[in-house]
Amino acid sequence: MAGHPFDPLSASELEDATRLVRKSYGSDLKFNVVSLQEPRKTVMRAWLADPKSNPKPPRVADVVVIDNNATVHEGLVDLDQGKVLAWDKLEGEQPIITLEEQQKVEQICREDPEVIKQCEISGMLASDMHKIYCDTWVVGYDERWGISRRLQQALMYYRPTPDSFQYQYALDFCPLYDPDLEQIVHIDIPKVRRPLRKDVPPIGYTPADVQKLGGYRDDMKPIIISQPEGVSFSMNGRELSWQNWKMHVGFNYKEGIVLNNIRWKSRNESEDRGIFYRMSLAEMVVPYAEPEPPHHRKHAFDFGEYGAGYMTNSLALGCDCKGAIHYIDAEVPTRNGGVRLIENAICIHEEDSGILFKHTDFRDDSVVVTRGRKLVIQQIFTAANYEYAIQWIFHQDGTIQPEIKLTGILNTYVQAPGENCDWGTQVYPGVNAHFHQHLFCLRLDANIDDGPNTVYTSDTMASDEPVGSLKNPYGNAFFAKKTKLSTTGQAKTDYDAMTMRSWDIVNDSKINSSSGKPSSYKLVSREVPRLLPKEGSLVWKRAGFARHHVYVTKYRDDQLWPAGRHVPQTSGEPSRGLPEWIGDGSESVENEDVVLWHTFGLTHIPAPEDFPVMPAEPVTLLLRPRHFFDRNPALDVPPSYLTLPSQIEKGERTAAYDATDKMSKPAFGGEEKTIPIVGGGGGCCSKL
Amino acid sequence: MAGHPFDPLSASELEDATRLVRKSYGSDLKFNVVSLQEPRKTVMRAWLADPKSNPKPPRVADVVVIDNNATVHEGLVDLDQGKVLAWDKLEGEQPIITLEEQQKVEQICREDPEVIKQCEISGMLASDMHKIYCDTWVVGYDERWGISRRLQQALMYYRPTPDSFQYQYALDFCPLYDPDLEQIVHIDIPKVRRPLRKDVPPIGYTPADVQKLGGYRDDMKPIIISQPEGVSFSMNGRELSWQNWKMHVGFNYKEGIVLNNIRWKSRNESEDRGIFYRMSLAEMVVPYAEPEPPHHRKHAFDFGEYGAGYMTNSLALGCDCKGAIHYIDAEVPTRNGGVRLIENAICIHEEDSGILFKHTDFRDDSVVVTRGRKLVIQQIFTAANYEYAIQWIFHQDGTIQPEIKLTGILNTYVQAPGENCDWGTQVYPGVNAHFHQHLFCLRLDANIDDGPNTVYTSDTMASDEPVGSLKNPYGNAFFAKKTKLSTTGQAKTDYDAMTMRSWDIVNDSKINSSSGKPSSYKLVSREVPRLLPKEGSLVWKRAGFARHHVYVTKYRDDQLWPAGRHVPQTSGEPSRGLPEWIGDGSESVENEDVVLWHTFGLTHIPAPEDFPVMPAEPVTLLLRPRHFFDRNPALDVPPSYLTLPSQIEKGERTAAYDATDKMSKPAFGGEEKTIPIVGGGGGCCSKL
Structure with a gap:
């Protein structure tokens, strides 16, 4: 096998798997799932650490089929050995809908x-x-x-x-x-x-519809984005390298993009440090608010019931993505055992991200201005009416920023003339858009400094010492309280706006040489609605993962999807996935191979502005290195412009570093003001 | 006078004002402030409504001077009439530090x-x-x-x-x-x-410092952003027009950028609707956590004590801003009565903002993809060690997004060998960076549909009906509870993460024809730390505005700055600004000319990653039209690509609308995959 063990099944592997299954179990099976069974972590970590001495993990297909009697089977097929490893009848569960x-x-x-x-x-x-x-x-x-x-x-x-x-x-x-x-x-x-x-x-959004409203606006001038010297990232198969970041870009039917073995590897290779072993959106639920049956059934688990991978769009150059874009296709099985190619399922590109850092010395206007860059790995999927654009954004300062843009069309119901609905908005006469939530579950298989890791809450709060006391005479003392989440039970935690709670994923054995604090990545997430359906409601039972903003579990192979492997028609009695795995909450997650599950999203109370098609609404969060690096890790990004106090004092006419973008222009023509090196490198005071 | 009444004082007006003051009060005065006294709102609104019939507001300079005896005077100078209107000795207050x-x-x-x-x-x-x-x-x-x-x-x-x-x-x-x-x-x-x-x-960030760490990275390829046909906005003096937005871009010594008369004026002029009369950042406070005196005195009010306008950087094309940029200079007084020119104090440019909206019909892959655009009005100021890049971002869907990027250098103190500090982080050996907060106060002088307006809180919450009850059989009912803030006392409100609270600024007399709900703009803000210094602390007393996330007051001329007009050395006894104006909280703010004051920001627990220079950290919020438009107001933005079901059914080979960006390229060369019109306009299902 030439590929990487994290690679999705290729078209020929898909064909091999279906052929092997048919040979054993009949030619008229309908294929529901044929997907990579991800390598067992122990085997995979050994191979990653030393691929010469350790065996490469085998290629195994995870298969779900339905026969002519509507009986469902699932199995595992070893593609290296060409044999079925396991085959079971699925009882009491229903597979994904294709x-x-x-x-x-x-x-x-x-x-x-x-x-x-x-x-x-x-x-x-x-x-x-x-x-x-x-x-x-x-x-x-x-x-x-x-x-x-x-x-x-x-x-x-x-x-x-x-x-x-x-x-x-x-x-x-x-x-x-x-x-x-x-x-x-x-x-x-x-x-x-x-x-x-x-x-x-x-009403609608076709050219004819827009024509009736006065036609398209004609005052938008093009913006051209280009990279004449090429892009700054490289691909080795599906292994991506960019600005010290390394990772493998995978894909599966359920989650779409899966990022594996995310590492920080410095140019001189003095550092090669694990951050996350695996990162994905693993599930979501969209409960709607209308209580009258059968509307209560509207609470889509788009990943577990349909598959964000299966529903992925083919992306188009110059439409979905602008600039210099790299695409990766996806291959998924068809019901009859064939292969469906999703061209351009993933796009990868860089964007200018504005000022990365800047400082002006107010004394002499000596200045540094450094522009930043981000890398975007994107997938868009269509879930009937809604679209979700999922961006995995990497920054040069070590920050990872998952971002979802929600667009597409509202789910709508007919509203009778004169009717008033307490659980929806009339977004257009006769059109009722029910209130709903989009709750996404981010799965972070942590590997901070190659593990083991522990998760802490971090709460900023005032000192206990009263105002006027010896230790707090003027009352301004405050700090960040860290609370260790030692067990899966303790780790069930929620956002607290009073303390601006964040969560630190920590490697307690790796101490920062500057601060003396352990290496960590901090989860900073503010778009964190509570699951609004009440405790004991149908949605609450089925979407156990959404009851708290954060859960932590000890890693186990195949515990990938927090509402369970087979989500359709689960009753929530018992709740599948995370609640099962956590059980009585007594398991230790201290200094272990841990997985952090984070639910975030938004509550959508529709308005006419969302109709007939919704302007994209972003939801984002940050994963920030804290005490991971011993200084700003982007310090070596070349500045756009830098002058030194000594130069200004000597009256030198050149900058110490000048990579000013000469392609930028004044908006309305005319002279460009050149940057005056003496007294005015961007500062405010030289002309006093 | 040729200029606009909202225009800042010109250089010649500054000179006139100082000359008139000197003539009356002595030639050796030191000038602290010479700035436009903003037009009285009643006069200004009348003139804006009908400039032919109503008088143009006079040009008046607001002046603060210090004489040789350290006595401070403030006064008003009518520049049209060439006379001093008012002149008072300032007692019990201290002016800004220049x-x-x-x-x-x-x-x-x-x-x-x-x-x-x-x-x-x-x-x-x-x-x-x-x-x-x-x-x-x-x-x-x-x-x-x-x-x-x-x-x-x-x-x-x-x-x-x-x-x-x-x-x-x-x-x-x-x-x-x-x-x-x-x-x-x-x-x-x-x-x-x-x-x-x-x-x-x-350690440091000069080329020599970076050289010692291995030198600059050399693997960043340029990204070129250009607008060969020019920009999509126009300027008439300081009046800006872009994509239905109209506003006046002002500037003063205290706040820097001030946006006035922000309106939505549709192309065909069928709509010309007020949104905000005035919008600015009006104050900020940066309390530090170290309680040991004199560190308790570190709590800078950067606007009220120094002036974000006075500290504004000259921006450089191709460094601070990239693409096609329009600049506006600023002119401020010097201490000796001269004029200091801040070249390029404000920059204005457009950016591609990704997908504005998209929808694919899963049946046939008919698709619309429309890319969005944003307009950015930016200022950067340096407050000693810190820099603040303030962006006023306007979107085509009617959203306004104030965004602040924090960069620059941490305020530092010496840390002794072996010392441990409870209120700071050792970010580098021997360098203690105290914990601190950045709390910004956004002032929104509301004018939703030309007023009067009322502010409501909006809280998403579960229905009171229990699970299994007739009205909530499956327990999924939820809604957004709206609470009217009738008085200034009731309007003192805080963010509630349990309900994802937002605030609606409503014109109750303007009913949306689609929804039947009143026209509004919604404040969506999640980066809302509490003021951590305790109640009764020095900072709490001085920064009264920061005690709650939202206040609402009835508009009064000159109530511009929420910590008061003269902030230096106020004791907080009594608290100046907002607490004075609100008094006993009984004043009605229902259906009035209202001002909403919003405090947001971040709590900064430093880490070594922030040293020696901080990667820019963004803080942002949204002002979103809700029931303001009767449909998506960006529906007429031309799509990048649009196909119709009827075309696909007929097998047509052209799109109904194709403005695909032909300048976009595959990252690694090779063939561009053309968008297949039949079965696959970006969708997922045509190849089944």
């Missing part, structure tokens, strides 16, 4: 007599069934059927013309679909009916 | 026998006094002298060579300087002495 399964529902709804009847009740003509569209969601959990059969719920929309904007035209009933039977098995019909709102002028 | 006054201290310290003696005690040679440097701060408040005389405290540093990094070498004593006497009047000497740390290898 895009192929979602897409089939629309056609079946259009032909289903009961659906046609309901469409007529809603005010449609039976002859207009080709104008019906379905956004098909996993049913969530419905106690009438439980886990006994696979079920999808079809959110119903209407398009007067093929290019109409369906989310303006929601229908009020909800068919349930069984993908194994390929049938509508039930329709949930509200007690109070809300006819289709054809009475409102159409 | 850069000129700060710069003088160093020379006087070098020659002061007592300072020389203390330097010798610290381990310096008396012959090395030219190696002494002072960062001179306002004394803050010291009860030994109170407000009776002007006092500055000199934080002492040493430079072995002129280009050495002084913040590595702090001295342990603190001279107090009287700028009126031009003398050192006292030296605060600690009980336990800490000699100068010459025992540690020097």
Whole structure:
């Protein structure tokens, strides 16, 4: 095998895996998952530490299939040895829903007599069934059927013309679909009916729609971003190097981008230090607020129920990404055992990030100005109506910044004339957008200075000493209190705005030579809504990971996804994933191989500004080195401009360092003011 | 007068004002402030509404001077009429400290026998006094002298060579300087002495310093940003137009950038709507945590004690700003009545801001991708060791995003060998950086839909109905509770992370046609530390504005600065500014001309990564239109790429809209994959 053990399964590996499974278990299986079983960590760490002496981890495919009797099996296939290692019937669980399964529902709804009847009740003509569209969601959990059969719920929309904007035209009933039977098995019909709102002028975002509103604005001049000398990063297969950062860029069906073995390796190789063994978004849940059934079922687990990898967009140069861009394709299985290529599934590029640091000496205007750079690794996925642009941003100062931009379309429901809804906003006449939350779970497999690690909370607070006391005479004393999270129980923690709580992932055995404090990375995250569905609610039971902002567990192979491996139709009794793994909370996570799970996101109370398509709303957080480096690790980034006091005193006319960007121009032409070296390198005082 | 009433005083107006004052009150006055008295709002609003029928507000200079007896006077000069309107002796208050006054201290310290003696005690040679440097701060408040005389405290540093990094070498004593006497009047000497740390290898950020660490990195390839067809904004004097935004860009000595009359004016002029009458950063305070006197005096009010305008940097094209940049100069008075020109005090430019919105239809991969743009109005000021880059960012979707990047150098103190400090971090051997906060006060003079306005808190919370009840059967109900802040007392409010509190500035008489809710702008701010010095502490008394995250007051002319007009040496008894204006809290702020004051910022627990120069740390917040527009206001931004379902169905080979950026390139060369119009406009499903 030529590839890296972290590499996703290649097309030929996918084909090998399906061929081997079919050979053993039948040729008419439907493939739900064929994906890399990630290398066992013990084996992998040994190989990474010394690839010459230690065996390379084997290539193993993780496979989930459904047979013609709707029975689900999962297994492991060793691709090196060409044999099935394990094969089990999946009972009491339901596998992910694939895009192929979602897409089939629309056609079946259009032909289903009961659906046609309901469409007529809603005010449609039976002859207009080709104008019906379905956004098909996993049913969530419905106690009438439980886990006994696979079920999808079809959110119903209407398009007067093929290019109409369906989310303006929601229908009020909800068919349930069984993908194994390929049938509508039930329709949930509200007690109070809300006819289709054809009475409102159409809206949308097509050129024709915009033309009706006055046409596109014509006053935006192009901005050109280019790197004529090439990019500053390099790729060795999927191993990326940029500005002291090293990592492997993986991808799987569930999480999309997976970053492995994130390290800081200095130019002279004097440092080669672990930071994270693995980093990904591992799950999310989107609870909606409308309590009236069946709306309570709207709480999508986009990763666990559909797969952020499966739903990943092909990105386009000059549209999704601008500048000099590197793309990586993805390959995923199809239901019939083929391979689907997602071209440009991941994009990687650099961006100028403004001033990295600056200081002017007010005495003489001697100055340093250094511009910064960031590296962005991006994926965008479409979950029916919503889009999520996930950016993994790396900075030169050692900061890692996961950022998600939310855009796309609101999930909508029909609002009757004169109706008022306590749990949604009428974003356009007749269009109700229910309140909802987007709660993402970031999984950080910590490896600070190659571990073991311990997590602490850090709370800034006033000294206990009263104002006027000997130790606090003027009352200004404050500090950061560090609390060790010794067990999984203690580690269930929440954000505290009173103390601006952050979390430190610490290697207590690696002491910083400057500060005498242990090496750490700090999680700084402020976009941390609580799970608003109440304790004991269906969502609370199913999304155990979202009950607290931070959990810490001891690393175990295959504990990857915090709502569990098979999320569809879980009842939450018991809660799967994190709550199972934590149990009674007594396990030690002190000085161990630890995983930190962090839930963050936003609560979305829609407004008309979000319709018909939402301006991207960012959610971000920072992972910052603290006591990890013994000085500013970006000190060696070349400045744009630097002058010295001694030069200014001597009246020298050149800067000590001048890499001013000569391509920058005054906005309205005219003379560029040259930087005056004597008395005025950016400062304020030389002309006094 | 040809200029705009919001324009700062021009050089000739500054000269007129000083000439008129000197004529009346003597030629040897020292000028502390000569600045525009902002137009009275009633007169100004009338003129803005109908400049033909209503008088243009007069040009009035606000002047503060100090005479040879150290007596301070302040007055108003009508520049149209050429006469002094008011002239008063300032008693019980001290004016701002100017850069000129700060710069003088160093020379006087070098020659002061007592300072020389203390330097010798610290381990310096008396012959090395030219190696002494002072960062001179306002004394803050010291009860030994109170407000009776002007006092500055000199934080002492040493430079072995002129280009050495002084913040590595702090001295342990603190001279107090009287700028009126031009003398050192006292030296605060600690009980336990800490000699100068010459025992540690020097560090710094000059090329020579970096050379010792291995030299600059050489693997950063240039990124070129250009606008060959020019910029998309225009300037009429200081009135700026960009993408439906209109505003006036002002500047004063205290706040730096002041934005006035911020409006949304659509292309076809069907809308011309007020948002903010005035927006600025109005004050800040930086309390340090070390309780041992005299460190308690370190709590700089950088705006009120020194002036963010006075300390503003001249910005350099291609260093501070990249791309196509427009600059505006500033002119401020000198102590002797002259004019100091700050070239390029403000820069204005556009940036690509990534995806503005995107949606892919998972059925056929029909797609819209629209890239966004932001406008940045920036100022950078140097407050002795720290730099603050203040960006006022405007987005096409109606969002306003004030953002501050903090960089520069930590304030440092000497740390003795083996010493441990509970209130600071040893960021480098011998260098103690005390914990501190940066609390900024954003002043929003609200004008949502041309007022009057009311402020509400908005708290997302679960329904009161229990899980399993008729109204909340599955427990998922939640909503945003709105609480009207009717009086100034009720409006003293704080962030609540449990509810992700935001604040809505509402025009209750302007109802959104889509939602039926009133027009508003929402303040979304998460970087909101509490003032950590305790209630009753010196800082708590002096920085009354920082006790709560939000205050609302009824607009009054001249209530601009929340710690008061003259901040130096205030005792906080009584607290000046906001606490005075609010009084007993009974005044109505419901449906009034209201001003919202918001304190935000960060608590900085330093680490070695912040030394010797700090990587820029951003603090940001959002002002978002909610129910202000009846749809996404950026819907008419031309897409990069748009395809229609009907096109894909017909197999057309062209997009409905294609403005793909053809200058973008693959990072490592090779073929660009063209966007396939049929089945794959960025989507995920066409290849199933």
